[in-house]
Amino acid sequence: MLGRYAFKIRVTLETPAGAGPPPSILVVEDEVGLGRLIGRVLNEEGYEARLETRGDSGLAAALSEPPAALILDVALPVLGGLEVCRTLRQRGLRIPVLMLTARDSLMDRVAGLDAGADDYLVKPFAFEELLARLRALLRRGVVEPDRIGVGDLVIDAGSHRVWRGDREIALSALEYRLLEVLVRHAGWVLTRQQLLDHAWGYDAAHASNIVDTYIHYLRRKIGDTARTRLIHTVRSVGYTMRTR
Numbered sequence: 105m106l107g108r109y110a111f112k113i114r115v116t117l118e119t120p121a122g123a124g125p126p127p128s129i130l131v132v133e134d135e136v137g138l139g140r141l142i143g144r145v146l147n148e149e150g151y152e153a154r155l156e157t158r159g160d161s162g163l164a165a166a167l168s169e170p171p172a173a174l175i176l177d178v179a180l181p182v183l184g185g186l187e188v189c190r191t192l193r194q195r196g197l198r199i200p201v202l203m204l205t206a207r208d209s210l211m212d213r214v215a216g217l218d219a220g221a222d223d224y225l226v227k228p229f230a231f232e233e234l235l236a237r238l239r240a241l242l243r244r245g246v247v248e249p250d251r252i253g254v255g256d257l258v259i260d261a262g263s264h265r266v267w268r269g270d271r272e273i274a275l276s277a278l279e280y281r282l283l284e285v286l287v288r289h290a291g292w293v294l295t296r297q298q299l300l301d302h303a304w305g306y307d308a309a310h311a312s313n314i315v316d317t318y319i320h321y322l323r324r325k326i327g328d329t330a331r332t333r334l335i336h337t338v339r340s341v342g343y344t345m346r347t348r
């Protein structure tokens with residue numbers, strides 16, 4: 105069965121999506137052997153692959169932790185691929201979706217595009233083709249604008265995840281909001297009041313030293329040291345985020 109898939113991998117040294125953590129790709133495919141093979145190929149290309157084998161679990165995985173792109177089989181148990189795709193779009197998820205169809209049927213293709221898929225691939229396919237389509241989808245940048253970075257720190261404004269280098273950093277909701285404001289305004293000096301307004305989000309009755317307290321937490325969590333500092337204090341004004 106798997107022998108039908110041309111297994112000739114060109115080893116590329118380019119990173120799939122530039123700097124930052126490896127883009128995570130969710131594969132929803134009920135042919136477990138094929139799913140694992142796709143996963144392995146993606147890993148070798150520098151992606152982080154997750155595999156689900158049913159439509160309903162694939163949908164749940166995509167909603168709870170949105171991947172950079174979704175590779176979605178059409179014929180799946182419990183919930184079909186078209187339904188998964190439609191539901192994702194209804195929930196406002198704009199991640200690129202590459203559908204895998206069993207045959208080159210015009211109806212499948214039209215239905216896939218109507219359900220909100222971005223592209224499709226007919227089985228059996230060559231992995232090089234899969235990778236090329238995936239790169240094209242990621243380059244279109246449906247999700248990329250959500251990823252913003254300063255130095256080696258990257259935030260994903262869609263999923264509220266944060267990385268420094270390869271390390272993912274867990275933040276509270278408030279810490280995340282504070283960090284996002286700083287990252288979005290990198291290079292600008294923000295006053296404590298501006299940070300309060302943005303991160304706390306109401307006419308904050310807090311003393312401005314709460315900002316200092318949270319900046320302290322953030323610096324510790326993102327591993328700011330004298331040598332790697334990203335959050336800089338601007339004396340008697342506030343804070344700024346920059347690499348130097």
Ligand code: CA
Pocket residue numbers: 133134135177178179180
């Ligand atoms: Ca299937």
